[in-house]
Amino acid sequence: MTGHVLKHLGETKLELGPLAGREGNWRVGRDATGVLWLALDKVDSSINTITGDVLRELETHMAAAEANLPRAVVLRSAKSGGFAAGADITSFDRMSDEGAAELLAQGHAVLDRLEKLACPTVCVVHGAALGAGFELALACDARIAVPGASFGFPEVKLGLHPGLGGTFRLPALIDPTEAMTMMLTGKTAHTDRALSLGIVGEVVEERHVAAAVHALIENGIERHEPGLKARALGFEQARTMMARQMRSRTEEKAPAEHYPAPHALIELWEEHGNDHDTMQRGEITSFANLLKTPSSKNLRRVFSLRQKLKDTARGEDGVEHVHVIGAGAMGADIAAVAAIKGKTVTLSDLAMDTLGRAVKQAERICHDKHLSPAETRDVLDRLMPDPRGYGIARADLVIEAASEQVEVKEKIYADLGGRMKPDAILAINTSSLALDRLAKAAPNPSQFAGLHFFNPVARIDLVEVIRSRGTNSDTLTRLAAFCGAIGKLPVMLSDYPGFVVNRILTPYMLEAMMLMDEGVPKEVIDSAALRFGMPMGPVALADQVGLDVGLKVAESLHERLEAPMPAISNDLREKVAAGNLGRKTGRGFYDWSEGTPQVQTDGRAAPDLTDRLILPMLNAAVEVLRQDVAVDADAIDAAMIFATGWAPFRGGPLHYTRTRGTKAVTERLRELAEAHGPRFAPDDGWHGFS
């Protein structure tokens, strides 16, 4: 909470040297000591991206600097939000095949010119310097970070690797294996880590930037000397050995068949790691090649799907205080995530020890998210266990995550009636109940909707926002904005059995259990799904979700859907009856007592097996689309990718269907229906699907 005095004083102003006038995307000025300040301030944008224009203009400033050499150059961002977010990703699609290499070479030339400038160059970074932004910083002689600065190469998440010199400038600056790890994983180095890695030479508060810059110029910048390890890796044999290790580790997380980019980067480094010039040429060629791969195209599609969901979440949620009813696994995590994002949260439950466990869980999530002790304290202060339900009368949003029984929920809603604020929203977190009946019990059906989170809430981005018949649009807009405010991606849906994600996923898990009944080992089933690119096999996933939850959803879908579903296996019912509910109890189909079970993905399963698992999901996705549950096919793909990690390099179930061909998929479904039963029969929606 910022007080009125600090509010009046406003944010700390960025040190931009002499009052710099705008020239295109840059603010430029020389100070009294002859230092040239160049601040990137992209026109008509709240954040900086590195575009062709930005680089061309920088080239003009370099030329001017060469002609009239300043004492030093200081390069930074004039945007309060951060340094630069990287290249404009939509521009990748516009780059033509040959054009890509040529455009990259032009960009390289500008950064080379900056690197070779005859005076000292200092880059000051606040906020994020990602991708091409990071590469711009690397072309300077020295880097100063303001606390909060972060550096990273997220290209690998787009099926690419750095393309503006990052592949050779970062390994030359820091320990080459650390540099490769950053590029292979896409992980960001925050300020402290960036300092210890040697990405930045010093960290200073914004108020000391000018002094730090001048001191650095005064005292001279020490040239970076490669360490012993870096010199050793100058030898090809050493690199080959290291590359072998990197390959096997990368293959585990990102098999080359699905994710070529990291493997291309390892090869590039192994071959040219000792030679700046050939590495530079290799980087350009490799990057241009990767741009054309389906994997990269689909991963870029995933990025734009994410942006689309984020756009839905803009706007004001009008939610300062959230009250969560039910402190079970879901309720506790929802409460913790909301508190971490600054909401005042009250959490009620009938059982005191459940509330206690929720506090412990919240602390664990803070720890996993690397919150400082003071931040953790504030989160735990904001999250109040509330056995008496005092928060109900103060909340702007009540999220009901109590047990999945209509009678229980109706009783809770009856009590909420006289207590909630008149403009407060009631949202239900359910995975198996129909909203319309519950809407009748809600205090105000127009301010009632579904808000379906996924387990574990702290790690899964997607939230299904479900309108019931009476929900008004303001409520939906506010709920979407609330999702955005707590760092989640909302997908807007109408009520349907299983909504989108569970409707599509349930046949996949039930089919797996049928296969087990037929005698196929669970490991064979799961490995087939993993090889397809799913992050988790269906059997392990069922354990992870909780077999009781899965059974409830399956029963509800059986009851409410017209489409035939795989029968519910007796094994599942028996496990639930025996209390072996999966991961949360330590045992389900797998033994989880020693952590996540490891499934080997070697060997090939019969293609029939993979299709029996995957195609029912495509069929269900088409059904959901036909029923207008989501606004469009993209929303369905986004929901599956962000809720379940559905093979992102394939672009989502419906995009995959298009790639594989509608005709091929429906024919295959018909074959499966003949062999295994009508549950595989193609949905009517295939007629209209293209």
Next chain:
Amino acid sequence: MTHFKQRVFLVDGARTPFLKARQGPGPFTPVDLAVQAGRPLLSRQPFDRTAFDLVILGCVNVIADEMNPARVAALRLGLGAQMVAFTMQINCGSGMQSIDTAYRYIRDGSHQMILAGGAEALSHAPLVLRQSAVEWFGRVNASKSPLEMLRAMGGLRPEFFKPVIGLERGLTDPITELNMGQTAEVLAHRFGIDRESADAYAMESHHRLAAAQKEGRLTDEVMPAFARDGTVYDHDDGVRPDSDMQSLAKLKPVFEKPHGKVTAGNSSQITDGASWVIVASERAVDAHGLTPLAEITDSEWAALDPEIMGLGPVLSATPIAQRHGFGPEDIDLWELNEAFAAQVLSCIAAWNDAEFCREVLGYDAAFGRIDRDRLNVDGGAISLGHPVGTSGNRIVLHLANAMKQRGAKRGIATECIGGGLGGAMLLEAVE
């Protein structure tokens, strides 16, 4: 100068359970406790958290990480950057001093609504270095050359590592060098309180608290506290519902061995806990549509010899009774903080002693007998503990709750204060 005085109300209040100090520091610091008690209290009010004019918190053992705990608590409770907050210390009276200060500010018209509390984590009382060790450390730090430092370090003595327990020092009167328990021994001797009476009083304290817990009389007063490890503390855990005379009789005296009468069983317990009350003017009560628990109508502080500090209640409550012409029958309920059973019984004896009342209090005869049925009706510090900076707040809050529950018209909360002081506060039912 205006002579108009505002009426002052005690609107609501809540506290944490009092948690017996066991081995090592408990799960909460003083401010943690203040936050645990404050959050539910503020959550059940109809007004915004920023509506207060001031926060006052009593706290005796402030820890180094929480200087001015009142302000730290105000910020952590989300009362806003603009909330003025200060901490008060008058030893065992701190939690009542905060209410009294709020009462006087509001009565005089400068404030409308104040959050007044007490917080204490005695289990966090530090181990203190001996003075000689501190001086040695200073010499080492001040050395200007390695040689000088080496020489200074040579002065290290094994006894430097024998820490002084801060709490023990805190519970010892520095003027008379008597431990608080010893002051109770002095009173027991002077007023002829025997071991059996003290034990009987202590046993009754436990039984009364146990009954109050069981019958739900503390439900709105005691809010559960949630530790980071998932443990929930939902009741005063020092209570022994099955306390009996036999087991109490077995305990050895702790302060004056082997002949003393004061044992761990008939003394207050060392505990952690925090308590808050909301004090408001009539204007604030009307503006926010509040229903007060009680009206605060008078208060008094008094002082006497430190070695008999336990008579503080007699010295401070009597002037209130005299101002209003109250006899024992006019006061429906008493909360007299149970520092020691012998000390409570000495106060009762003093009020019933004609000579004492004549010579010391200025009465013509004895003030009279205070009925045990009106005194500490739901137990006290012997059964639930005495977190020093909090107790004064708790007795005022509990008096208000007990008056409401029992339909009582008038009550006095009073306490003895280490160092030779007493504090008292008069509450009356809201008409």
